[in-house]
Amino acid sequence: MSIIYDGSIDKIVYKTVFGETMEAIANADSNVVYLDADLMGSIGTTGFWKRNPKQAINVGIAEANMAGIAAGLSAAGKKPYLHTFGPFASRRIYDQVFLSIAYAGNNARIFGSDPGVAAAFNGGTHMPFEDLALYRAIPHSTVIEISDGAMLEALMWQVKDRSGLTYTRLTRKAYPTIYSKDHKFTIGKGEIIRKGTDATIIACGLMVGEALAAAEKLATDDINVQVIDMFTIKPLDVDLVLEAAKTGIIITAENHNVIGGLGDAVASTLLEAGVAPKFKRIGIEESFGQVGPQDFLQKHYGLTAENIEKTLRDIL
Amino acid sequence: MENLKEIEIFAAKIRLETTKMIGTRGFGHISGSLSVADALAVLYGGVMNVRPNEPNWAERDKLVMSKGHAGPAVYSALALRGFFSMDWLATLNQPETRLPSHCDMKLTPGVDMTTGSLGQGASAAVGLALAQKLDELSSRTYLFVGDGECNEGQVWEAIMFAAQHKLNNLVTFVDYNKKQLDGTTAEVIDMGDIAVKFANFGWHTQNINGQSVAEIVQALQNLSSNMPNAIILNTTKGAGVSAISDVTLNHHMVVDGDLLATAIAECEAKLAELGVK
Numbered sequence: 001m002s003i004i005y006d007g008s009i010d011k012i013v014y015k016t017v018f019g020e021t022m023e024a025i026a027n028a029d030s031n032v033v034y035l036d037a038d039l040m041g042s043i044g045t046t047g048f049w050k051r052n053p054k055q056a057i058n059v060g061i062a063e064a065n066m067a068g069i070a071a072g073l074s075a076a077g078k079k080p081y082l083h084t085f086g087p088f089a090s091r092r093i094y095d096q097v098f099l100s101i102a103y104a105g106n107n108a109r110i111f112g113s114d115p116g117v118a119a120a121f122n123g124g125t126h127m128p129f130e131d132l133a134l135y136r137a138i139p140h141s142t143v144i145e146i147s148d149g150a151m152l153e154a155l156m157w158q159v160k161d162r163s164g165l166t167y168t169r170l171t172r173k174a175y176p177t178i179y180s181k182d183h184k185f186t187i188g189k190g191e192i193i194r195k196g197t198d199a200t201i202i203a204c205g206l207m208v209g210e211a212l213a214a215a216e217k218l219a220t221d222d223i224n225v226q227v228i229d230m231f232t233i234k235p236l237d238v239d240l241v242l243e244a245a246k247t248g249i250i251i252t253a254e255n256h257n258v259i260g261g262l263g264d265a266v267a268s269t270l271l272e273a274g275v276a277p278k279f280k281r282i283g284i285e286e287s288f289g290q291v292g293p294q295d296f297l298q299k300h301y302g303l304t305a306e307n308i309e310k311t312l313r314d315i316l
Numbered sequence: 317m318e319n320l321k322e323i324e325i326f327a328a329k330i331r332l333e334t335t336k337m338i339g340t341r342g343f344g345h346i347s348g349s350l351s352v353a354d355a356l357a358v359l360y361g362g363v364m365n366v367r368p369n370e371p372n373w374a375e376r377d378k379l380v381m382s383k384g385h386a387g388p389a390v391y392s393a394l395a396l397r398g399f400f401s402m403d404w405l406a407t408l409n410q411p412e413t414r415l416p417s418h419c420d421m422k423l424t425p426g427v428d429m430t431t432g433s434l435g436q437g438a439s440a441a442v443g444l445a446l447a448q449k450l451d452e453l454s455s456r457t458y459l460f461v462g463d464g465e466c467n468e469g470q471v472w473e474a475i476m477f478a479a480q481h482k483l484n485n486l487v488t489f490v491d492y493n494k495k496q497l498d499g500t501t502a503e504v505i506d507m508g509d510i511a512v513k514f515a516n517f518g519w520h521t522q523n524i525n526g527q528s529v530a531e532i533v534q535a536l537q538n539l540s541s542n543m544p545n546a547i548i549l550n551t552t553k554g555a556g557v558s559a560i561s562d563v564t565l566n567h568h569m570v571v572d573g574d575l576l577a578t579a580i581a582e583c584e585a586k587l588a589e590l591g592v593k
Binding site for chain 2: 033054057059060062064065066067068069070071072073074075076077078080095096099100103104105
């Protein structure tokens with residue numbers, strides 16, 4: 001077992017992990033080309049760019065062009081990695097990603113940072129609540145949300161030789177540490193990070209830590225809640241969802257619009273399998289983003305352990 | 317000059333096949349295919365280093381038709397060069413065809429990039445040219461953009477990147493036929509002096525008659541070796557087939573009946589004039 005969560009905040013900042021891992025991947029494979037749209041300073045890759053300008057390319061503030069260049073690089077046998085903030089990596093360049101990369105049969109690994117309320121002080125313009133929905137709708141896409149520093153490093157390596165389009169959303173800050181450094185992740189397989197028989201919380205990203213904290217609180221009242229880190233939103237781990245339904249209650253929790261994200265994916269899986277546990281989606285409801293500290297935003301949108309706990313108690 | 321005549325014959329054949337192919341369906345983007353026929357004839361008629369029997373040869377020169385609706389002209393050139401059977405041309409836009417209206421790299425041997433959403437091919441061509449540089453290949457990437465397509469901001473993003481990175485292996489042809497779907501470019505979005513714009517963006521720019529294979533050949537001999545190259549092709553939308561070029565709004569049109577017969581006759585007359593039976 002390599003779940004090491006104890007509720008404390010990891011001191012490993014993801015942007016450090018991203019920068020170091022990205023450079024290590026490029027050093028290991030000369031076909032890797034990392035592209036960024038003038039946000040290298042934000043994701044820890046400036047040093048890599050200065051040291052290796054052939055494999056780290058700053059396209060300037062031109063995200064659509066970045067997606068198209070990635071398509072051309074892929075068509076010539078390269079393995080492009082792209083980074084920009086989540087809203088630009090999704091809404092702004094959707095047609096370029098959809099056609100030049102996915103429809104054309106090219107491959108790319110797109111990283112959108114500051115998912116949902118993690119954009120905090122950059123405010124509503126920089127706050128993607130719909131990136132998972134947009135990427136889920138692209139045929140044959142892989143859609144991931146990172147919940148832990150060890151996971152980020154492991155999955156950045158794993159997607160290197162993955163075919164097609166992969167979208168990964170990640171914070172630049174730090175979430176609670178959940179996994180040991182040597183934990184083995186399989187894309188498409190969720191992780192049961194807490195066992196329980198009374199209900200299941202299926203969460204991703206930021207909400208995994210919140211779900212664990214809620215489960216701890218409920219445990220003090222002898223309510224034993226299972227927590228699943230569904231870090232691959234697509235392809236969804238259908239078997240695990242159906243197994244979780246046996247607990248009779250499923251709550252999904254995501255730092256994303258409830259429309260089109262993890263909750264919808266789980267709901268349609270259950271319904272199509274003819275399984276109907278008590279069910280509730282926690283996420284952003286019919287709202288745009290806004291500016292503010294992340295803890296304020298989490299409370300405002302109900303993205304907290306307290307809200308998960310209350311929701312579960314209401315169902316029970 | 318003998319070679320130039322062969323290229324002219326190739327261009328005339330591209331026009332004939334394009335016209336017949338679109339006539340088979342009865343409608344299509346014929347005019348913007350005819351305007352680039354001469355440049356395609358020069359490229360596929362000898363300038364480009366390609367292997368029709370090995371279309372994915374890694375060291376080949378590449379071509380991106382970013383104005384993807386000119387697919388029929390590209391398909392005609394590729395079929396005439398032997399990338400696939402001439403029989404395919406009659407399948408344009410038919411169910412399960414390998415030749416869709418807009419270029420598709422997954423379907424058609426010899427097509428190097430999927431295009432259709434205007435502006436995107438420019439960035440993809442930059443990516444292809446960049447990859448050739450990273451792989452230290454001496455091959456080139458040829459990009460076609462439409463003049464109307466230059467309304468798209470993405471084209472200029474690609475142009476700036478290519479200048480910044482000195483992609484001297486990228487050659488962009490602008491099909492300056494001065495029309496777009498809703499009217500003349502002057503009426504819709506006036507591109508002004510497009511050659512000056514490219515030059516100001518750091519490209520070596522030549523402004524030529526895009527319907528003259530001699531001028532196109534000459535321009536390709538005068539490329540800069542330290543900047544990306546733009547060749548502004550002053551063209552006519554529907555060039556070479558007056559039944560098409562005489563129509564004012566000819567971006568996408570019905571091509572059947574008498575008009576088709578007249579158009580095919582004009583293409584055949586041109587070939588006869590060039591000594592081809």
